[in-house]
Amino acid sequence: MQNTPEIWRHVDAKAPELIALADRVWDMPEPLYAEFRSAAEHVEELNRQGFRVEQGVAGIPTAIMAEAGEDGPVIAILGEYDALPSLSQEAGIAEPRAVAHHNGYGHGCGHNLLGAGAMLAATAVKDWLAARGIKGRVRYYGCPAEEGGAAKTFMVREGLFKDADIAITWHSQSFTEVAPAASLANSRVDFTFTGRASHAAAAPHLGRSALDAVELMNVGVNYMREHMDSAARIHYAYLDAGGVAPNVVQPRAKVRYSIRHPDTPGMRALLERVKKIAQGAALMTETTVKVEIISGVSNLMANTPLEEAMQQQFELLGPPEYTDADREYARAIRATLSVEDIQAAFRAAGRTYDPDMDLCDQVPPRDAPRQFMIGSTDVGDVSWVVPLVQAHGATCAVGTPLHSWQMTAQGKSGHAHAGMVHVAKVMAATAVAAIENPALIEAAKADLAKRLAGTPYDCPIPAENVPPLDMAKG
Ligand SMILES: [Zn+2]
Numbered sequence: 079m080q081n082t083p084e085i086w087r088h089v090d091a092k093a094p095e096l097i098a099l100a101d102r103v104w105d106m107p108e109p110l111y112a113e114f115r116s117a118a119e120h121v122e123e124l125n126r127q128g129f130r131v132e133q134g135v136a137g138i139p140t141a142i143m144a145e146a147g148e149d150g151p152v153i154a155i156l157g158e159y160d161a162l163p164s165l166s167q168e169a170g171i172a173e174p175r176a177v178a179h180h181n182g183y184g185h186g187c188g189h190n191l192l193g194a195g196a197m198l199a200a201t202a203v204k205d206w207l208a209a210r211g212i213k214g215r216v217r218y219y220g221c222p223a224e225e226g227g228a229a230k231t232f233m234v235r236e237g238l239f240k241d242a243d244i245a246i247t248w249h250s251q252s253f254t255e256v257a258p259a260a261s262l263a264n265s266r267v268d269f270t271f272t273g274r275a276s277h278a279a280a281a282p283h284l285g286r287s288a289l290d291a292v293e294l295m296n297v298g299v300n301y302m303r304e305h306m307d308s309a310a311r312i313h314y315a316y317l318d319a320g321g322v323a324p325n326v327v328q329p330r331a332k333v334r335y336s337i338r339h340p341d342t343p344g345m346r347a348l349l350e351r352v353k354k355i356a357q358g359a360a361l362m363t364e365t366t367v368k369v370e371i372i373s374g375v376s377n378l379m380a381n382t383p384l385e386e387a388m389q390q391q392f393e394l395l396g397p398p399e400y401t402d403a404d405r406e407y408a409r410a411i412r413a414t415l416s417v418e419d420i421q422a423a424f425r426a427a428g429r430t431y432d433p434d435m436d437l438c439d440q441v442p443p444r445d446a447p448r449q450f451m452i453g454s455t456d457v458g459d460v461s462w463v464v465p466l467v468q469a470h471g472a473t474c475a476v477g478t479p480l481h482s483w484q485m486t487a488q489g490k491s492g493h494a495h496a497g498m499v500h501v502a503k504v505m506a507a508t509a510v511a512a513i514e515n516p517a518l519i520e521a522a523k524a525d526l527a528k529r530l531a532g533t534p535y536d537c538p539i540p541a542e543n544v545p546p547l548d549m550a551k552g
Pocket of ligand 1: 187188189224249
């Protein structure tokens with residue numbers, strides 16, 4: 079590991095330029111699949127850093143694939159840059175106040191840092207390869223639409239990762255650590271019922287209510303909850319309740335379901351059960367139902383060799399260093415958080431609650447017993463086709479929830495920058511460890527093959543679906 083500090087120096091050398099990119103992207107928050115200016119900023123920076131850049135990959139205008147180096151192993155480093163609605167917020171303050179010209183959008187999940195931090199790691203690996211004259215390639219994948227657009231699933235389907243040897247990514251969190259590979263496979267499915275309109279008082283016997291069908295379907299699914307895996311999650315939203323007139327039997331109604339399960343085969347099985355309930359509801363109401371899978375993501379696959387390799391790099395580097403000003407701002411943010419938020423962050427990282435801790439000051443052990451609530455991510459699909467490891471970077475006051483105004487507010491702070499540069503060092507050093515040690519790459523591939531045994535990757539998005547590029551328009 080004698081080369082490790084050298085890769086840290088490569089990260090430090092490029093940190094100011096990539097911090098500036100993170101700040102620029104924070105200043106132009108754009109929603110999923112509409113990250114045009116943010117992607118353009120990334121492309122410009124990648125060109126400036128000397129990558130070979132391809133934009134618009136997988137039929138997505140804001141998706142980027144950039145490569146540097148020659149031959150050797152291919153290390154994929156994944157970044158994101160989409161923002162969120164309803165999270166516009168001024169930077170550097172500890173009270174909610176929107177930025178007028180951000181149209182309601184804000185980087186409430188820290189993806190301005192995610193994209194730039196991943197690019198910082200990729201740039202450092204590129205510079206290290208060039209300085210050493212080592213054969214190897216590093217690729218930066220600019221992945222749009224993480225917030226519900228499943229762009230990575232489409233990028234996987236397009237085969238963009240097929241020659242990558244390992245993949246590395248990260249996300250902002252309270253504590254820096256090797257991210258536990260826990261996420262739920264998720265399928266979003268629309269059920270559209272069609273019935274027959276009629277006068278609800280004068281001719282109710284002639285009407286067949288699509289709204290009744292949706293309500294019966296929901297009741298059926300709610301009864302099913304008792305008989306499904308307790309880690310599975312099912313939720314729904316009415317997209318169309320059939321109109322506003324109670325005196326018309328509703329001839330159409332539409333409900334969107336999100337069906338989540340700890341693994342993709344389990345999610346598919348659950349989806350089949352929900353479909354049967356929908357058909358039952360249609361049968362009961364003499365309506366018809368159309369089922370459309372809107373999008374899907376797979377669960378995250380763990381990778382023990384890569385996680386152990388990344389943990390070593392965390393322990394070598396130690397926790398991030400923060401200034402007194404960073405701590406002061408973090409304390410001001412903490413004062414706006416609930417004790418429950420803060421305690422949840424400690425539990426999720428397997429740490430003992432410390433009411434005085436403002437910023438992450440330790441790296442937790444990889445096997446800390448954790449208690450977290452989990453969602454879904456399209457990083458999951460990449461982890462089925464290439465061995466993948468994910469870091470958490472400590473870029474916010476301990477306890478800051480994702481998708482909060484507090485997260486947006488801290489997106490350009492000193493501690494956000496420090497946490498981003500810190501995690502870039504860990505990612506770059508993990509990449510270097512893999513390039514220098516082909517046995518690690520082989521072990522990572524063998525680990526994935528073992529986990530996939532019997533269940534090869536099966537894209538959760540139907541072949542006919544194209545990326546929903548106009549999703550932000552609703
Ligand atoms: Zn996020």
